[in-house]
Amino acid sequence: MNSKYFYKSALALAVLGLAACKPSVNTTVPSKGTADFTRYIAVGNSLTSGFADGGLYxxxxxxxxxxxxxxxxxxVGGGSFTTPFFADNQANGSGYLKLTGFNANGTxxxxxxTSNLAYRPGSTTFFTRYSGDINNYGVPGIKLIHSTIAGYGTLNPYYERMLTDATLTTPYLNFVTSKPFTFFSMWLGxxxxxxxxxxxxxxDTPTDKALFTQVYNLVVxxxxxxxxxxxxxxxxxxxIPDVTATAFFRTVTLKSILAAVNASPGGAGVTDLYIKPGTGAARKATAEDxxxxxxxxxxxxxxxDATGPYGLAPxxxxxNQYVLDKDEVAVVNDYVASYNATIRxxxxxxxLALMDANAMLKEYGAGKEVNGALVSGAFITGNLFSLDGIHLTPMGYAITANGFINAINAKYGSSIPIVDVTKYRGVKFP
Amino acid sequence: MKKILLSVLLAVPVWGFSQSFQVNLQGQKQTAMGGAGTGVAMDEAAVFFNPGAVSFLKQNGVQGGVNGIILKTSFSQAGSNITEHNQNKLPTPFAAYAVFGSPQNRLRFGLGVYTPFGGAMHWDTNWTGKYTVTSLDLQAVYIQPTLSLKITDNIGIGGGVVYSLGKVDLRRAIPITLNNGESSTAQLKGTSKDFGWNAGIYINTLSGVTIGISHRSKINATVDNGDANFVVPDALKPTFPTKFNAQLPLPATSTIGFGFYPSDKTTIALDVNWVQWHVYKDLAFDYDNNTRIPDTKSPRNYHDAATFRLGIENKVSSIVALRAGVGYALTPVGDGYVTPEVPDANRLLLSAGIGFKPSERFGVDFSFLYENVKSRSGTNIETGLNGTFKTVAFIPGVALSYKF
Incomplete structure (x- = not known):
């Protein structure tokens, strides 16, 4: 072995060594703070279950x-976590909406x-039952006040699929508390x-405010x-987020309808829409409806039809069922404010830690850059709301997860690392 | 040797520079001396460092050199326990010079071909900042014919026209989900051809100290009709652009340099660069189809910034010269404007090198430059990307020269 070979080898090693040497940066060091995450359960409704695009799949x-x-x-010491998944051969669950294209006017x-749905043979209501461990107790459609009702399982197929014949009449609250847990998230209401x-x-009618307070206290x-x-x-x-700020209510507007009517044959002169409000006679629609x-x-x-052109004549x-008129908007806002006061x-x-989902959805709905991706409440293109306009996209749920993580960390002095929102998708385009 | 080359190729990553996307690797001797060389008439690289000093070179010669830039950047998003790293690329900026004309004459000629700006930053295509950038390849090669005139025995002036050949390839993800669940992507690719200039003055003072002042002009690298390749859902395809125009200002650099000669064998060089980065106000793209996306204007708002460089050369024998240097570059990038394609911060430069001159005519010079870019945390005001960047670079280089 000559010295030349030695120097060459040393050089090669040096280059390899340098290339391997990546600089380190300070990262969040996970810690559990004063909380215990050994068994976490999630109590909630469709938002907790992962409902999106008008379905659970x-x-x-x-x-x-x-x-x-x-x-x-x-x-930070959390254990395994199980969501009651649909089986792979029934992966489409209840069915869900898919975007297939756009009309000439952009809608x-x-x-x-409708394939690979999870309904039981012979039923169009109830699903194949899930058996196995459950940590995610999210049940689409459940109200806070349903959680203490015996037999609710016979009414809600999403809850029913988690149950057995023996537990069919068990109230939701009893069901989720039937096993020990160390940490919970609760997003009901x-x-x-x-x-x-x-x-x-x-x-539907809003849950009475006093009843809401009573049941919320009981559940917690x-x-x-x-x-x-x-x-x-x-x-x-x-x-509870402001439902009137969702894409469900902010996509079809007086302005957009009028624009479409004005662009249609013979519609150029139309200036007003007529609505049937919740109370009172039909009237002209305003921007607040x-x-x-x-x-x-x-x-x-x-x-x-015999009574005139739909929506264009008093x-x-x-x-009524297509319009949340401005008085009804006021009712919604009043109830949401009251419920949220109770929750706080x-x-x-x-x-307990408090995740202000109302503030969070307001912030992101108004438009916010997330790692270079613009997230907003805009239907389809905003990356926040799924195709039903109310439930979230995976990206929206990732933002929600970080909202919860930040609230937990703030309350319990823990350092649960955040989720990388960028890894999650928005609405799938054809 | 093959094995060594292979290990180099396999091992290495990303980009080279001294300040943002400026590359300061224009001569191996100077690189080994902290990048200083404007106030000394050291070798053919004076064509770049100070055209005024070219007429003071004692011999004509040609040289060609290349560096390999091993760039290591790490990023961690605020609140995350994950560290992401850039990918391995090996940009190899080169520099070649020729100086000719009779050394006895007052007028000398030079030609330089070098790479003063560039970068090759590649991140994983699914990394946290993918919607800001996934990769940037940038290169500006300057070709500079040069005249240098010794107007007195102690003062030389020189200048050259710069013809700049640029190319850029910028890629990012677009937050529109394809039917397969992946993100859409954009690639902007183009070339530029522009003119600029480089001039300098070199003074041999009575005290023996030499002084050089040089200025390289700004060049607006203009991409006309570049290719905009958007991979987006079919339903949206017609609404996206296919061509773009853009301008990237390559800033002017003014330098004052000094040479000190404590002995026959020892040269000390000190340079201060002032880079007029304020011209880089925004990165703007003008698209040929704005149905879906407007023209973009990303604020950069760079400010002018200085770099300080100090180097020493000691000729330990007629054959061997040892060199070392140190430098400190102030970042032109303000808080809130740090971007993943150029995660800039103040940086420390340490360099060393060795030169061999086995014969009167032939020389070989090695340099090694280490750059340590300070860790920098913050939120980008445009993209909201919030985290900490840390970069180090290891830059070996070699040049061969021949005097005639």
Missing amino acids: LDGQKNCFPGMIAEQMKT PQTTKE NNDILGYATSGGAG SQLVKGGTGGNGAKGVVAT LFTLTLLSDRTIGKP TNPIE SVASAYN
Whole structure:
């Protein structure tokens, strides 16, 4: 071996050594603070279940925010976390909306996925039951006040699929607390106002404010016990977003409808739409009256019948169920404010972390750059709302997961690392 | 040797510079001396460092050199426990010079071909900042014919026209989800051809100290009709551009340099560069189809910044010269404007080198430059990308020269 060979080898080693030497940066050091994340359970409704695009399906479940939080909790002692997934051969669950294209005027075309659904043979309501461990108890459609009702499982197929014949009549609250847990997230209450809002004030009534307060206190007082056999749990609760600010109510507007009518044959001179408000006679629509996302797929503005062109004559107004008129908007805002006051005060009374989902959705809905991606409340293009205009995209759920993580970290002095929002998608385009 | 080359190729990553996307690797001797060389008539690289000093070179010669830039950048998003690293690329900026004309004459000629700006920053295509940038390849090669005139025995002036050949390839993800669940992407690719100039004055003072002042002009690298390749959902394809225009200002640099000669064998060079980065106000793209996306104007708002360089050469024998240097570059990038393609911050430069002159005519010079860019945290005001960048660079280089 000569010295030349030695120098060559040394040089080669030096180059390899340098290339391997990556600079280090300070990162968040995961720590659990004063909380215990050993068994985390998620209590909530469709938002907790991963519901998206008007349905519950496997891809949405896989992108549910509790699953993301649990994955991050694993760095601070969190255990395994199970969402009751649909089976792979029934991956499309309840079915869901898919974007298939755009009309000439730019409005979206959607179709409903109907293959590989998870309904039980012979049923169009109930799903193949899920058996196995559950950490994510998110049940689409559930109201806060449903959580103490015995037999609710017979009414809600999403809850029913988690149950057995033996537990079929178990109230939701008892079901989720039947096993011990150390940490919980609870995001209930949205549906107590959502049904009223999305039906234009016509199809449901908001939960009474005092009843809401009573049940919210009851549910939280049970959850903090940590379940049957548990030693108490810490947790995080979340406020209710402003449903009138969702894409469901902000996509079809007076302005956009009028523009479409004006551009249609013979519609150039139209200046007013007529609506049937919740109370009182048909009247001209104002910019403060909100239209549902479903209006244009269900009805054709200007379509004539014996009473006049639809929506363009006081004798044939846009029906109540497609309009959240300004008085109804005020009702929604009033109830949401009241519910959120309750949520804040209960969180404070039980010393729980509070995720202000109302503020978060306001912030992102108004438009915010997230690592170079513009996120906004705009339907389809905003990356926040899925195709139903109310539930979130995976990216929206990732933003939500970080909202919860930040709230938990702030309350319990923990350092759960955040989720990389950039890794999650928005609405899929054809 | 093959194995060594292979390990070099396999091992190495990203870009080279001294300040933002300016590359300061224009001569191996000077690089080994902290990048200083404007106030000394050292070798043919004076064509770049100070055209005024070319007429003071004692011999004619040609030289050609190349560097390999091993750039290591790490990023961690605020609140995350994950560190992401840039990918391995090996940009190899080169510099070649020729000086001719009779050394006895007052007028000398020079030609330089060098790479004063460039970069090759590549991130994973699915990294946290993918919507800001996934890769940037940038290169500006300057070709500079030069005249240098010794107007007195102690004062030389010189200047050259610069013809700049630029190319850029910028890629990023677009936050529109394809049907397969992946992000859309954009690639902007183009070339530029522009003119500028370089001039300098070199003074041999009575005290023995030499002084040089040089100025390289700004060049607006203009990309006309570059290719905009958007991979977007089919339904949106017609609404996206296919061509773009853009301008990237390559800033003017003014330098004052000094040479000190404590002995026959020892040269000390001190340079201060002033780079007029304020011209880089924004990175703007003008697209041929604005149906879907407007023309973009990303604020950069760079400010002028200085670099200080100090180097020493000691000829330990007639054959061997040892060199070392140190430098400190102030960043032109303000808080809130740090971007992943140029995660700039103040940086420390340490260099060393060795030169061999086995014969009167032939020489070979090696340099090694280490750059340590300070760790920098913050939120970009345009993209909201919030985290910490840290960069180090290892830059070996070699040049061969022949005197005639």
